[in-house]
Each structure stands twice: as structure tokens, then as C-alpha cells.
Amino acid sequence: MVFAALSDPTRRAILSMLLEDDMAVTDVAEPFEMSLAAVSKHLVILANAGLITQEKRGRVKWCKLEPDALREASIWMQGFGQFEAVNLDAFERFLASELSDPGLSDPEDDGSDDEEE
Amino acid sequence: MVFAALSDPTRRAILSMLLEDDMAVTDVAEPFEMSLAAVSKHLVILANAGLITQEKRGRVKWCKLEPDALREASIWMQGFGQFEAVNLDAFERFLASELSDPGLSDPEDDGSDDEEE
DNA sequence: GGCAAGCTTAACCGAAAGGTTGAGAATGCC
DNA sequence: GGCATTCTCAACCTTTCGGTTAAGCTTGCC
Known part of the structure; x- marks a missing residue:
């Protein structure tokens, strides 16, 4: 739904x-x-x-x-390779910071964007 | 659309x-x-x-x-904080495997499932 | 050529979606 | 009490959606 x-x-x-x-x-x-x-x-x-x-x-x-409701839908999408396509840059950076600074465990990320069709 | x-x-x-x-x-x-x-x-x-x-x-x-078409939709969703909410588990695992097995660089994820509304 | 396979198109149908207006139920304010 | 504000409900209308069947167009095969 x-x-x-x-x-x-x-x-x-x-x-x-x-x-x-x-x-x-x-x-x-x-x-x-x-x-x-x-x-x-x-x-x-x-x-x-x-x-x-x-x-x-x-x-x-x-x-x-209630943005949590988008979870299910987003997870479904991730089954389609969207996972790699969208998140890789962001997560590459996240990963990089994670690796370069192992003490950090609370990722502060902000993907605030607005998209009209 | x-x-x-x-x-x-x-x-x-x-x-x-x-x-x-x-x-x-x-x-x-x-x-x-x-x-x-x-x-x-x-x-x-x-x-x-x-x-x-x-x-x-x-x-x-x-x-x-053509999974790329999901990009736009997924990016729109990410504006709602879904980014952090959804990916943390998946990425925690991804990250863990990444850290424990540095040779691995191609995440194989499959969430293929069908949900009815 | 002739026929079967593989799709699409057109016409149609019922149900659902998205909007309207008008009435009405709570609630707050004087 | 009386009235305005806030919101929902009910009835209705039109358009879109998701399905059907029947016909038709290509294409491949004998």
C-alpha cells in the first residue's frame, strides 16, 4: 500500500x-x-x-x-541492485571514514534532498 | 510515474x-x-x-x-531519513564482512521478495 | 503458400481513484 | 448560549485502472 x-x-x-x-x-x-x-x-x-x-x-x-514506513518499500527496492547504484558513493565515503577513524561508530549522514517529478 | x-x-x-x-x-x-x-x-x-x-x-x-529507474525514486525516499533507518543493519553486516574480509569488494545482496499491500 | 506462434490493438466493462459540494460533529472563544 | 473554526462523512460525478474478448499484424517454420 x-x-x-x-x-x-x-x-x-x-x-x-x-x-x-x-x-x-x-x-x-x-x-x-x-x-x-x-x-x-x-x-x-x-x-x-x-x-x-x-x-x-x-x-x-x-x-x-513517519518515515519508517518507507523502510519496507526501500528494502524491496534494494533487491533490484538499487543498493549498489545509489548508495555506493555515500557508503564509500562512510566506509572510508569508518576505516580511517575506527573510533567512530555513529555515522552522521544527511541525505536531505527534495525531488519533485 | x-x-x-x-x-x-x-x-x-x-x-x-x-x-x-x-x-x-x-x-x-x-x-x-x-x-x-x-x-x-x-x-x-x-x-x-x-x-x-x-x-x-x-x-x-x-x-x-532496468533497475536504474528505481534510482530517482530511491533518492527521493532518502530525503526522508530512510537512508539511515533502512541501511544500518544491512550496512552493518556489509561493513562487518568488509572489515573481516578486506579482499571482498563486491557486495552480493539479494532481498528478492514479494509483498502484497 | 499456409499455418502456428507471439504479441499488440481496439472496444468494452466494472470498480476504484480523485475530485466536488453540502451537511454535521467536535471544540474553542466571546 | 451562540458562533466560528476544524475537520470528517456522505452522496455524487468523472476519469483512470485493470481486466476481458476478439481481431489483426508479424514472424518463423513446414
């Missing part, structure tokens, strides 16, 4: 927005040229896929990104 | 099959309980997403996996 949830550009945009910070439903909907109800439905789909969680505080429902 | 292509379980299964080897359209269709025409359409969708290429030799059209 994760891939289906990710297949819609609106939903991917929402995930990108939530990357910055948790947001209320109304605020999530604001930049989109569609009704609040439509965005609300997208959020349900994202929540069902486990990509976000929603917590109601007062009358405001807060949406929080 | 990659995520949309991946959102269908039949198409994910096809990709897994092509992981083993290139296949003719008829052979791809064989294990499925649907018409050849239906599978042919799925293959068109996968080709449009760049996930496979098709080459006609004689009257047989061969399907070849």
Missing part, C-alpha cells in the same frame, strides 16, 4: 511539507488548489499506509511524518 | 521475475491468472516508467529489467 500511497503527486508533496514540521490539516491543505475534504482524504490514505500519523489535540488534528 | 508503476502487485511480481533473467512476454505472462493482453499492458506501463526495456528479436519480444 505504500507504493500506491506514493503514486499521487499531491501526497508526495504533502510528505515533503511534513518533512519540515508537523502540521495541522488546514495548513497542509492551504497551498493546494483543492478542497479541504480532498486533502483530508489524501491524509487518510497516507495514514493507512503508515506514512503519517495523526493526533488530535483540541480541535486541531496534527499530522506527523 | 515510477511509484504508480510499482503500485500494482502484478507489476512488482513481474519485476521480481525479471530479476532472475530476461524473459519473453509469453513467459512473463505464464504464471499469472490473467490474459496475455493484460500482462502485455502491464509491461507497457513498466516500460513507460523506464523500469524495463523491451527488445524484439524475431517474433519474440524480450523484457529486460
Whole structure:
């Protein structure tokens, strides 16, 4: 269900927005040229896929990104050689730093990037 | 379009099959309980997403996996912190084997599996 | 040539997706 | 209490999706 949830550009945009910070439903909907109800439905789909969680505080429902849900999908992808293709540079560097500095055991890496289609 | 292509379980299964080897359209269709025409359409969708290429030799059209197409999608995912979350175990093992056996330099990973949504 | 094999195309169908509007349920504020 | 804010639900509509069958085009083989 994760891939289906990710297949819609609106939903991917929402995930990108939530990357910055948790947001209320109304605020999530604001930049989109569609009704609040439509965005609300997208959020349900994202929540069902486990990509976000929603917590109601007062009358405001807060949406929080749950990037762990991408794990399964990403692992599936790794079976296709994506593993080598994508990560090798990053991991080569990681590996290099690991080898040159054996005392280091907590890799500080940041692949923060935004990708629209 | 990659995520949309991946959102269908039949198409994910096809990709897994092509992981083993290139296949003719008829052979791809064989294990499925649907018409050849239906599978042919799925293959068109996968080709449009760049996930496979098709080459006609004689009257047989061969399907070849193009895992590079997963790159873009995977990179997008990495923006969500998935990078650290997913790869640490796999890479911890990779790293361990790398360190214990420095002659090894070609990671053989196979996570070929099929998950339904 | 004639026929079978290997695919694709076209027309069609039902169900699901993505949107709308309108009503309504909670909640907070005065 | 009364009203505005926040969000969901229900009904509806249109388009897309995933499947079917039937026809047709190439290609290979006898």
C-alpha cells in the first residue's frame, strides 16, 4: 500500500511539507488548489499506509511524518541492485571514514534532498 | 510515474521475475491468472516508467529489467531519513564482512521478495 | 503458400481513484 | 448560549485502472 500511497503527486508533496514540521490539516491543505475534504482524504490514505500519523489535540488534528514506513518499500527496492547504484558513493565515503577513524561508530549522514517529478 | 508503476502487485511480481533473467512476454505472462493482453499492458506501463526495456528479436519480444529507474525514486525516499533507518543493519553486516574480509569488494545482496499491500 | 506462434490493438466493462459540494460533529472563544 | 473554526462523512460525478474478448499484424517454420 505504500507504493500506491506514493503514486499521487499531491501526497508526495504533502510528505515533503511534513518533512519540515508537523502540521495541522488546514495548513497542509492551504497551498493546494483543492478542497479541504480532498486533502483530508489524501491524509487518510497516507495514514493507512503508515506514512503519517495523526493526533488530535483540541480541535486541531496534527499530522506527523513517519518515515519508517518507507523502510519496507526501500528494502524491496534494494533487491533490484538499487543498493549498489545509489548508495555506493555515500557508503564509500562512510566506509572510508569508518576505516580511517575506527573510533567512530555513529555515522552522521544527511541525505536531505527534495525531488519533485 | 515510477511509484504508480510499482503500485500494482502484478507489476512488482513481474519485476521480481525479471530479476532472475530476461524473459519473453509469453513467459512473463505464464504464471499469472490473467490474459496475455493484460500482462502485455502491464509491461507497457513498466516500460513507460523506464523500469524495463523491451527488445524484439524475431517474433519474440524480450523484457529486460532496468533497475536504474528505481534510482530517482530511491533518492527521493532518502530525503526522508530512510537512508539511515533502512541501511544500518544491512550496512552493518556489509561493513562487518568488509572489515573481516578486506579482499571482498563486491557486495552480493539479494532481498528478492514479494509483498502484497 | 499456409499455418502456428507471439504479441499488440481496439472496444468494452466494472470498480476504484480523485475530485466536488453540502451537511454535521467536535471544540474553542466571546 | 451562540458562533466560528476544524475537520470528517456522505452522496455524487468523472476519469483512470485493470481486466476481458476478439481481431489483426508479424514472424518463423513446414
